Amino acid sequence: MSETASPLVGIVMGSDSDWPKIKAAAAALDEFGVPYEAHVMSAHRTPEQVRQYATMAAARGLKVLVAAAGGAAHLAGVIASHTTLPVIGIPVPTEIMGGLDSLLSTVQMPGDVPVATVGVGGGGPRNAGLLAVQILALGNAGLQEKLTTYRHRLAEKVSTKDAALQAALRGEKK
Ligand code: RP5
Numbered sequence: 001m002s003e004t005a006s007p008l009v010g011i012v013m014g015s016d017s018d019w020p021k022i023k024a025a026a027a028a029l030d031e032f033g034v035p036y037e038a039h040v041m042s043a044h045r046t047p048e049q050v051r052q053y054a055t056m057a058a059a060r061g062l063k064v065l066v067a068a069a070g071g072a073a074h075l076a077g078v079i080a081s082h083t084t085l086p087v088i089g090i091p092v093p094t095e096i097m098g099g100l101d102s103l104l105s106t107v108q109m110p111g112d113v114p115v116a117t118v119g120v121g122g123g124g125p126r127n128a129g130l131l132a133v134q135i136l137a138l139g140n141a142g143l144q145e146k147l148t149t150y151r152h153r154l155a156e157k158v159s160t161k162d163a164a165l166q167a168a169l170r171g172e173k174k
Helices: 016-031 047-057 075-081 100-107 124-137 141-173
Strands: 009-013 036-040 064-070 087-092
Touching: 009 016, 009 047, 009 075, 016 036, 016 064, 016 087, 016 124, 047 075, 064 075, 064 100, 064 124, 075 087, 075 100, 087 100, 087 124, 124 141
Parallel strands: 009 036, 009 064, 064 087
Antiparallel strands: none
8 A cells, every 4th residue: 555655645435344345446546656545434424524534635635535435325425525626436336226326326416516436346446546546647747657658558458359359260260
């Protein structure tokens, strides 16, 4: 975890039970060397702590906030209501509706208070981390360069996979 330098990204989650499902967000930040902090706090169980954290976040030097919650997932929205920092919401998968409950309660913000919501499960948490990197890269040429290299490598991987598929198809036709 990049917890030694001053954190630029604050990851908050409604419960410690969310961490295994969203830690890919932190892994993406590690991949790009972005310092972050991660905390458990709940819009419902610790509302005052959430208010204080969001209110103080910008003054503490944080630039982007990532908020993950499941079910009645109000954490990202409440955080966004207390700060003008960009807030990325991660809807956490649930057993009841596969996370549709989390998705709708995170994404359906009223106009005026945006939360940039990523997908439920799958690549969602990783995308939250990558989106935070992209936001930070707007003012950081080094990060921008890393992102460009990352995208080139992605494209190369897909080309390699396509070449393998074409070779396999040629083999099948023989
Ligand atoms: C939400 O309730 C949390 O974000 C978590 O996804 C869900 C269940 O929390 P626990 O009961 O596991 O603490 O607030």
